[in-house]
Amino acid sequence: MPVxxxxxxxxxxxxxxxxxxxxxxxxxxxxxACIGCGLCQVYCTIEHSKSKDPIKAYLHESPKxxxxxxxxxSKPNSISIRCQQCKDTPCVNACLTGAMTLDKETGLVTHNxxxxxxxxxxxxxxxxxxxKPDSAGKIxxxxxxxxxxxxxxxxxxxxxxxxxxxEVEE
Amino acid sequence: MMSKxxxxxxxxxxxGAVEAIRDVDPKGTLTVxxxxxxxxxxxxxxxxxxxxxxxxxxxxxxGDEFWKDNKVQTLTGRTATKIDxxxxxxLLDGGDKIDYEKLLIATGGKxxxxxxxxxxxxxxxxxxxxSSAEQIESTLEQSKTAVVxxxxxxxxxxxxxxxxxxxxxxxxxxxxxxxxxxxxxxASDMAEKVLTEAGVTVxxxxxxxxxxxxxxxxxxxxxxxMTDGTEIPCDLVxxxxxxxxxxxxxxxxxLKLNRGIIVDRSMxxxxxxxxxxxxxxxAHDFLIDGNRLLPLWxxxxxxxxxxxxxxxxxxxxxxxxxxxxSLKYFELPIIAVGNVNPExxxxxxxxxxxxxxxxxxxxxxxxxxxxxxxxFLGEIDKAGILxxxxxxxxxxxxxxDSLLDEEFGILTLPEQLRKEMFVVN
Numbered sequence: 178m179p180v181x182x183x184x185x186x187x188x189x190x191x192x193x194x195x196x197x198x199x200x201x202x203x204x205x206x207x208x209x210a211c212i213g214c215g216l217c218q219v220y221c222t223i224e225h226s227k228s229k230d231p232i233k234a235y236l237h238e239s240p241k242x243x244x245x246x247x248x249x250x251s252k253p254n255s256i257s258i259r260c261q262q263c264k265d266t267p268c269v270n271a272c273l274t275g276a277m278t279l280d281k282e283t284g285l286v287t288h289n290x291x292x293x294x295x296x297x298x299x300x301x302x303x304x305x306x307x308x309k310p311d312s313a314g315k316i317x318x319x320x321x322x323x324x325x326x327x328x329x330x331x332x333x334x335x336x337x338x339x340x341x342x343x344e345v346e347e
Numbered sequence: 348m349m350s351k352x353x354x355x356x357x358x359x360x361x362x363g364a365v366e367a368i369r370d371v372d373p374k375g376t377l378t379v380x381x382x383x384x385x386x387x388x389x390x391x392x393x394x395x396x397x398x399x400x401x402x403x404x405x406x407x408x409x410g411d412e413f414w415k416d417n418k419v420q421t422l423t424g425r426t427a428t429k430i431d432x433x434x435x436x437x438l439l440d441g442g443d444k445i446d447y448e449k450l451l452i453a454t455g456g457k458x459x460x461x462x463x464x465x466x467x468x469x470x471x472x473x474x475x476x477x478s479s480a481e482q483i484e485s486t487l488e489q490s491k492t493a494v495v496x497x498x499x500x501x502x503x504x505x506x507x508x509x510x511x512x513x514x515x516x517x518x519x520x521x522x523x524x525x526x527x528x529x530x531x532x533x534a535s536d537m538a539e540k541v542l543t544e545a546g547v548t549v550x551x552x553x554x555x556x557x558x559x560x561x562x563x564x565x566x567x568x569x570x571x572x573m574t575d576g577t578e579i580p581c582d583l584v585x586x587x588x589x590x591x592x593x594x595x596x597x598x599x600x601x602l603k604l605n606r607g608i609i610v611d612r613s614m615x616x617x618x619x620x621x622x623x624x625x626x627x628x629x630a631h632d633f634l635i636d637g638n639r640l641l642p643l644w645x646x647x648x649x650x651x652x653x654x655x656x657x658x659x660x661x662x663x664x665x666x667x668x669x670x671x672x673s674l675k676y677f678e679l680p681i682i683a684v685g686n687v688n689p690e691x692x693x694x695x696x697x698x699x700x701x702x703x704x705x706x707x708x709x710x711x712x713x714x715x716x717x718x719x720x721x722x723f724l725g726e727i728d729k730a731g732i733l734x735x736x737x738x739x740x741x742x743x744x745x746x747x748d749s750l751l752d753e754e755f756g757i758l759t760l761p762e763q764l765r766k767e768m769f770v771v772n
Binding site: 249258275295303309 | 729756759
């Protein structure tokens with residue numbers, strides 16, 4: 178399926194219908210371009226903090242904001258992992274409470290913190306290991322593609338363009 | 348009355364089927380029969396309800412508008428009493444009949460309650476339905492002590508919930524360790540320690556022989572007598588020995604039945620146009636490559652979805668499940684998948700990491716270089732990656748030494764496998 182580059186500033190809903198074709202968004206990873214700098218984790222943490230201020234986010238907020246991105250390094254390789262919006266949604270099927278849903282409007286696997294009880298069943302079935310407990314250990318945290326931003330913080334701040342916001346035709 | 352789709356049971360299997368049917372067929376008439384007035388709640392959250400960490404409102408698995416939004420005719424508080432497979436008709440209490448084109452049996456399981464002297468006294472409860480939880484809740488103000496019979500998932504959850512309400516709880520398990528169907532002895536001991544520290548008294552190797560009445564009220568629970576003759580006074584008894592499939596409605600029919608209803612990978616039963624899913628069904632287990640009872644919430648949802656798609660004419664295959672549990676008791680996270688207590692260990696390779704000071708325990712069991720079971724206790728973040736390797740029977744011989752590394756992750760996987768995972772689909 179063809180992949181379209183995102184035109185920045187042209188905000189589109191996360192899934193939309195173009196001539197009967199569903200377009201889905203997700204962050205794809207160019208493993209060969211990743212230098213393992215970890216900035217994606219830093220910007221993710223800040224974006225998901227209350228203050229959105231680096232100093233406050235890292236030093237003063239409680240509960241501590243957590244990155245929904247994980248950088249793995251095994252020299253010379255590195256990779257930046259987050260939710261891949263699986264089409265077969267194992268986490269949605271496994272969720273005990275209805276907190277994890279596939280949003281029909283946006284096409285995104287969406288987590289409702291109000292309904293989450295932190296049973297970790299989604300963690301058991303996520304093939305990417307992309308879901309983790311938040312810092313307080315009460316509920317889970319996962320990539321939400323930064324709903325307040327045009328482009329997710331990790332993509333916007335990747336210095337080597339290893340992360341790409343894809344629009345995938347279905 | 349006629350309905351294109353009829354579903355008996357409105358819990359997670361039925362809900363999964365409704366969602367799948369409506370994905371394919373937005374209009375076909377759809378009827379759900381449920382004995383429970385509010386069927387769309389999360390059963391695993393009963394313990395949260397009893398511990399008052401959840402209310403009836405917050406434990407809803409789907410919103411109250413779910414049935415209406417999906418154009419479902421709900422017959423709640425009603426019992427399906429009989430199915431006439433020849434006439435393709437479901438009979439209801441009160442004599443109503445519904446003709447179906449496609450039928451899903453999602454009647455679930457019922458708690459197994461052994462016959463026991465005193466078992467009919469007030470204060471003896473099970474722990475799998477909202478109505479039991481509400482009854483338990485209403486007695487807690489006057490209760491001080493409880494005995495929970497059965498140290499499995501439900502019994503341990505019940506004990507946790509009651510102790511959080513200030514009840515003095517004794518948990519009784521017949522085998523020599525709690526959670527013995529899903530954990531090995533080491534993990535079980537660690538879980539037991541957490542429970543004990545929270546105030547639960549755990550007694551293993553024994554069970555309750557009979558239930559005693561109160562001195563001033565013989566009809567109400569006053570204590571139990573253990574197999575060794577010891578008496579434990581209590582105000583409440585929770586029976587949590589296990590669940591058995593609710594197959595009453597298909598007994599004495601031609602439907603192929605073992606302990607549960609046998610279904611194929613499409614969730615079809617042996618009778619045309621009749622499907623089953625969830626706790627009532629014996630469906631595919633990807634580890635043993637055969638059918639078995641796996642009364643687990645996530646699998647009921649998945650099975651329901653697959654049934655729903657096939658009922659509505661879209662081909663779908665059930666990928667199956669296996670023994671798979673994620674637990675959190677008093678903040679200790681445990682994920683256990685597959686067979687972690689094999690009887691024959693001659694061809695099993697075991698990888699272990701134990702850090703008791705941090706309450707971390709990891710164990711991976713391999714057979715012919717494939718993962719057949721694992722336990723992650725304390726540190727669970729990457730359990731899902733192992734789950735996928737187990738489910739897909741991936742040969743891990745080249746990465747075996749790295750499976751327990753702190754650095755283990757997607758990058759540890761063979762390049763080919765990694766590439767497949769990130770293909771744009």
